[in-house]
Amino acid sequence: MADYEENKQKNSFTLFSNETGKSYDLPVIKGTEGPDVLDIRKLYEETGMFTYDPGFTSTASCDSSITFIDGNKGVLRHRGYDIHELATNSEFLEVCYLLLHGDLPSPEDKNKFKEVIRNHTMLHEQLVYLYRGFRRDAHPMAIMVGVVGALSAFYHDSTDFSDIKQRMIACHRLIAKIPTIGAMAYKYSIGQPFVYPRNDLSYTENFLYMTFSVPTREFKISKKIVKAMDRFFILHADHEQNASTSTVRLAGSSGANPFACIAAGIASLWGPAHGGANEAVIKMLEEIGDVKNIPEFINKAKNKKDPFRLMGFGHRVYKNYDPRAIVMKESAHEVLEELNKLDDPLLKIAIELEKIALKDEFFIEKKLFPNVDFYSGIILKALGFPTSMFTVLFAIGRTVGWISQWKEMIEDPINKIGRPRQLYLGQKTRQFQSESTREKKSIFKWLWK
Numbered sequence: 001m002a003d004y005e006e007n008k009q010k011n012s013f014t015l016f017s018n019e020t021g022k023s024y025d026l027p028v029i030k031g032t033e034g035p036d037v038l039d040i041r042k043l044y045e046e047t048g049m050f051t052y053d054p055g056f057t058s059t060a061s062c063d064s065s066i067t068f069i070d071g072n073k074g075v076l077r078h079r080g081y082d083i084h085e086l087a088t089n090s091e092f093l094e095v096c097y098l099l100l101h102g103d104l105p106s107p108e109d110k111n112k113f114k115e116v117i118r119n120h121t122m123l124h125e126q127l128v129y130l131y132r133g134f135r136r137d138a139h140p141m142a143i144m145v146g147v148v149g150a151l152s153a154f155y156h157d158s159t160d161f162s163d164i165k166q167r168m169i170a171c172h173r174l175i176a177k178i179p180t181i182g183a184m185a186y187k188y189s190i191g192q193p194f195v196y197p198r199n200d201l202s203y204t205e206n207f208l209y210m211t212f213s214v215p216t217r218e219f220k221i222s223k224k225i226v227k228a229m230d231r232f233f234i235l236h237a238d239h240e241q242n243a244s245t246s247t248v249r250l251a252g253s254s255g256a257n258p259f260a261c262i263a264a265g266i267a268s269l270w271g272p273a274h275g276g277a278n279e280a281v282i283k284m285l286e287e288i289g290d291v292k293n294i295p296e297f298i299n300k301a302k303n304k305k306d307p308f309r310l311m312g313f314g315h316r317v318y319k320n321y322d323p324r325a326i327v328m329k330e331s332a333h334e335v336l337e338e339l340n341k342l343d344d345p346l347l348k349i350a351i352e353l354e355k356i357a358l359k360d361e362f363f364i365e366k367k368l369f370p371n372v373d374f375y376s377g378i379i380l381k382a383l384g385f386p387t388s389m390f391t392v393l394f395a396i397g398r399t400v401g402w403i404s405q406w407k408e409m410i411e412d413p414i415n416k417i418g419r420p421r422q423l424y425l426g427q428k429t430r431q432f433q434s435e436s437t438r439e440k441k442s443i444f445k446w447l448w449k
Contacts, residue, residue, distance in 0.1 A: 013038055017047060033068055050421045057316075060241075062249065062412075066099060066404055067240045074320035078238060079103070087327045092233040092397075093117060093203050096175055099238055099404040114203075120176035121197035121206065123184070124154040131188050140185040140392045141270045147181050148174075149263035159257040161410055170258040171403045178399045179203070182392045183210035189388070204230040207396070212384065224338045228331045228379060235324045235372060236394050238401025240317075244268040244275070248402045249409050250418040258406055265402045266395050275391040275398075278377035281312040282387055285346045285353075285378075294353055302362050312374030313357060314367070324372035332375040335382050347378055 011028035024046055027039040037060045040051055053059045068077045076083040079098050086095055090104070097105045097113050105113055130150055134143050151173070152159050158170040184194050187210075195210045205226045213219035239245070247268040251261040269275035288297050300308040315322055332350075336342050354370055357363045380390055409415055 011036070015047075017049075020047070029063075031063075032065075034070065044421075050423070052423050056246075061246060061418075062241065062409065064241070064405065064408060065102070066408060067238045067401070069240050069317055071315070071317040072319050074318060074323050076239075076323045083235065083323050084327055087231050087234045087324075090234065091202070091204075092230045092237070095234050095237050096400040099400055100171060100407065116172050117176045117203065118199040120173045121180055121199060123177060123180055127154065128194065131184060131194075134188065136189065136191065138189070140182070140189055140388055141266065141395070143185040143188065144181060144392055144395060145263050145267050145270070147185070148178070148266060149260055151177070151259040152257045155259070159259070161258060167258075167407065167410065171407060174258065174262055174403050175400050178396050179207035180210060182389075182396050183207055185392060186211055186385075186389055202226065202230075204233060222338055224334055225383065228335045229383070231327065231331050232376060232379065232393065233397035235327060235376075236397030236401075238398070238404065241405075242274070243271070244398065245402060245405050248406050252406045252409055253415065253418040255417075258403065261406055262399060262402050265398070269395055269398065270391060275394045277311060277371075278373040278380070278394070279387045279390045281373050282346070282377040282381055282390075284311040285349050288349050288353070290345070291349055291352045294349065294356060298353075298356060298360065310353070310357065310363075310368065312377075313363065313370055315369075315371045318369070318371065319367045321369045322371040325370045325374060328372050328375040328379070329370075332378050332382075335379050339382055341382050344378070344382065346381070350374065350378060 011030065012025040013028050015024045015026055016022075017024065024043075026043065029037050029039050031037070044050055051059070066079065068080075069075065078086060078095065079102055081098065081104070086098075090098075093114055094104060094110060096117075097110065127147060127150065130147060131143065134146070155170075155173060158166045158173060161167045161170065180197055187194050192214060195213050195215075197206050197210055199206075201209055205221065208221055208226065208229060209219050212221070241249075244265040248261045248265040251264040252258070256264075272280060288294060297308065297310075300306045301310045332347065333342075336344055336347055341347075354374070357368065357370075363369075377387075377390060380393060381387070385393065
């Protein structure tokens with residue numbers, strides 16, 4: 001905090017207003033890495049003006065020490081550790097510990113953390129009846145939003161987050177129960193009996209067991225598949241202040257309980273522009289249908305008048321190759337080799353599409369490189385997950401990021417309720433008109449048909 005205050009006082013940016021004829025000094029805050037930021041907290045007080053930044057593309061909404069991204073260089077680090085190293089050398093629960101506590105665990109801490117998570121894997125039995133209230137064809141994400149939001153109705157002993165003990169219990173419960181909730185959503189959608197967790201299995205193996213095992217036969221799954229799924233969770237664990245994480249923070253800033261905040265994050269993730277992108281990639285590859293059709297679809301993607309877009313290419317933040325995509329590509333080959341599906345037509349289309357796009361001047365100029373969603377959908381489809389479950393799997397991996405960001409925000413002494421401002425473009429003051437003098441409007445004529 002001392003460095004923060006020192007940097008703020010030593011550096012400033014002068015803003016001149018033509019309207020007032022005055023100059024204003026805005027403090028400049030330097031981070032450990034990445035762009036400096038202008039501290040505009042007193043801008044309205046001193047100038048009477050707000051900033052205008054739709055989509056918050058140039059606005060830092062908070063300070064954080066969890067995740068660093070350099071989109072131009074294709075860098076992603078959690079607590080200083082490169083994502084490739086974490087995905088290659090760690091297991092998911094180690095990354096969970098890292099995000100929550102700031103450091104990788106010692107062997108002793110790792111075992112204790114695993115034991116704590118194991119102790120929270122089961123759901124309250126009455127939640128089973130909540131599942132039965134949904135239609136069988138309900139989208140699994142709709143079920144996730146409902147069930148996660150309902151956790152606060154069952155676990156009253158961990159909703160007072162001013163108590164550090166309750167705060168940590170809530171964090172552990174969410175990390176532990178989210179795979180159980182996701183697996184049960186899948187089982188409910190296909191009419192199979194719920195499978196209870198087994199604490200003798202690893203976190204990821206337990207999820208796969210609850211998802212794919214049935215009571216009539218022994219469950220077997222290869223270590224390579226478990227590793228690939230674990231790596232998928234690691235690659236989705238956190239990604240700085242994206243839409244769903246910002247939603248969690250905004251909900252949490254009001255004092256909402258952590259279960260409600262994570263439910264809000266899941267709802268935000270459900271959007272096709274966010275968590276649904278890997279599902280869109282599969283649909284696109286299926287639409288292309290054959291390698292020989294790729295040139296036709298490349299041309300469609302270049303045509304501004306054509307609504308077709310290459311899904312899985314480009315990223316809001318990365319203007320270089322998404323570092324997660326490199327690892328996901330390796331996993332895709334490993335999974336398909338393990339399952340004897342290397343001749344998978346979708347993989348062939350994906351590989352050829354990537355080769356062509358990376359050499360095409362149009363995509364190079366626009367920096368449309370493959371992102372993490374490009375290969376993750378292929379892996380999940382090969383493992384037997386329906387596309388409706390893709391975003392659920394994203395949510396399982398991302399929950400630890402959400403809860404770490406929420407915890408960081410709650411523990412921040414300058415935490416305030418989120419309250420964005422606006423540029424008002426509506427009517428000025430108008431006189432109220434009596435009903436008999438109002439003009440007839442046709443804006444709702446479609447409604448009367």
